[in-house]
Amino acid sequence: MGVSAPPVQPSPADLNPHLHPDLLKESGQREVFCGLTSIVWLHRRMPDAFFLVVGSRTCAHLIQSAAGVMIFAEPRFGTAILGEKDLAGLADANEELDRLVKDLLERRPEIRTLFLVGSCPSEVIKLDLAKAAERLSAQLLNRVRVLNYSGSGIETTFTQGEDNALQAMLPLLPSSDEEQLLIVGTLADAVEDRFRLIFERLGITTVRSLPPRRSTDLPPIGRGTRVLLAQPFLSATARALQHRGATLLSAPYPFGVEGSRDWMAAAATAFGVPLARFAEVVDPLVERGRRALAPHREVLAGKRLFLLPDSQMEIPLARFLSRECGMELVEVGVPYLDRQLMAADLALLPADTQLSEGQDVDRQLERVRAARPDLVLCGLGLANPLEAEGIATKWSIELVFSPIHGCDQAGELAELFARPLRRRALLQLS
Numbered sequence: 001m002g003v004s005a006p007p008v009q010p011s012p013a014d015l016n017p018h019l020h021p022d023l024l025k026e027s028g029q030r031e032v033f034c035g036l037t038s039i040v041w042l043h044r045r046m047p048d049a050f051f052l053v054v055g056s057r058t059c060a061h062l063i064q065s066a067a068g069v070m071i072f073a074e075p076r077f078g079t080a081i082l083g084e085k086d087l088a089g090l091a092d093a094n095e096e097l098d099r100l101v102k103d104l105l106e107r108r109p110e111i112r113t114l115f116l117v118g119s120c121p122s123e124v125i126k127l128d129l130a131k132a133a134e135r136l137s138a139q140l141l142n143r144v145r146v147l148n149y150s151g152s153g154i155e156t157t158f159t160q161g162e163d164n165a166l167q168a169m170l171p172l173l174p175s176s177d178e179e180q181l182l183i184v185g186t187l188a189d190a191v192e193d194r195f196r197l198i199f200e201r202l203g204i205t206t207v208r209s210l211p212p213r214r215s216t217d218l219p220p221i222g223r224g225t226r227v228l229l230a231q232p233f234l235s236a237t238a239r240a241l242q243h244r245g246a247t248l249l250s251a252p253y254p255f256g257v258e259g260s261r262d263w264m265a266a267a268a269t270a271f272g273v274p275l276a277r278f279a280e281v282v283d284p285l286v287e288r289g290r291r292a293l294a295p296h297r298e299v300l301a302g303k304r305l306f307l308l309p310d311s312q313m314e315i316p317l318a319r320f321l322s323r324e325c326g327m328e329l330v331e332v333g334v335p336y337l338d339r340q341l342m343a344a345d346l347a348l349l350p351a352d353t354q355l356s357e358g359q360d361v362d363r364q365l366e367r368v369r370a371a372r373p374d375l376v377l378c379g380l381g382l383a384n385p386l387e388a389e390g391i392a393t394k395w396s397i398e399l400v401f402s403p404i405h406g407c408d409q410a411g412e413l414a415e416l417f418a419r420p421l422r423r424r425a426l427l428q429l430s
């Protein structure tokens with residue numbers, strides 16, 4: 001079952017506007033995490049960085065719950081809790097922040113980059129964290145870089161936190177027109193190593209990543225940079241990179257065998273890799289990936305899936321689950337629809353797919369109940385109530401913490417969706 005046909009490379013212009021005509025736009029009560037949650041995977045990616053949330057006890061609780069057991073390891077994130085005096089404007093929050101940062105850096109001399117992360121409370125009292133970051137950076141010159149971004153629930157949903165964090169790093173990226181492939185978006189280290197090896201075998205020699213593994217190891221950027229997005233939630237970062245001269249490659253996201261193959265093919269085409277060479281390197285991976293998928297496809301094929309808006313990964317996942325696992329899509333919800341960044345995946349969705357953008361959670365839950373899907377992809381807050389109503393669910397947060405990118409991971413990705421259905425079948429049997 002070799003696959004060496006030229007991969008699908010739809011550009012935004014190829015996306016037929018008459019496909020998916022019934023985009024349902026909703027606004028109302030939402031059931032999503034705020035952008036602070038992204039600290040949980042970003043701090044693992046850059047062990048020499050520290051994320052200091054300037055917020056309330058609610059914010060501290062949120063990160064601790066999201067990070068689970070990790071709070072007992074040496075923490076690389078924390079919360080500067082705004083007290084009543086700060087909120088009432090009676091204390092100089094800037095002075096307190098400076099003192100706290102200095103204490104922290106004395107205790108933790110290994111920190112190289114400090115992110116001051118804005119929250120709802122810091123935004124409401126208009127604490128200027130951008131200025132604070134500038135001031136502290138000047139004081140700590142050559143020792144620690146202090147950056148700022150917002151992870152507040154007012155401005156960001158869930159994975160948008162990573163988009164904001166990466167944007168905060170962009171001004172520090174040196175300019176260079178050197179030819180390179182830049183992978184943008186957090187990948188698990190092992191997955192990234194595998195991709196690098198594959199690109200090396202394809203003859204693409206200079207491959208860099210953003211975010212890097214060491215926060216100070218920042219990639220240069222310029223006209224020779226070709227960007228492959230590894231994650232679909234990086235709209236603002238992608239545009240900012242284009243402003244710095246980089247070319248954004250259009251490709252489906254590397255979920256599943258087909259998506260991963262097309263994603264790698266986009267780079268191969270941009271770097272002039274001969275088709276035969278591509279087939280030689282990638283076809284065996286495709287075959288292996290398809291074999292790993294097969295047992296999960298048996299569970300998933302024909303099952304009806306409803307995706308609630310959460311991580312912005314819904315469209316590429318829906319594409320993978322419908323095309324490679326045979327699932328039927330009832331509704332594909334996204335927090336916001338970036339047509340340019342989703343173009344290649346949208347073009348591969350079944351033409352009659354019901355898309356929805358934004359959320360009015362009660363109305364959406366009514367649609368879920370009416371449709372009685374076999375599986376719902378949703379956030380933690382909705383999962384247990386839906387399970388109690390007899391509807392199987394998959395937590396979307398697992399998808400940002402699990403290594404799911406690449407042909408080799410296609411089986412694992414399908415397994416994440418097959419598992420709740422298998423478990424349900426077992427419980428019904430017993």
Ligand code: SF4
Binds near residue numbers: 034056058060151153
């Ligand atoms: S940033 Fe806002 S939404 Fe997020 S935990 Fe803090 S208060 Fe809640």
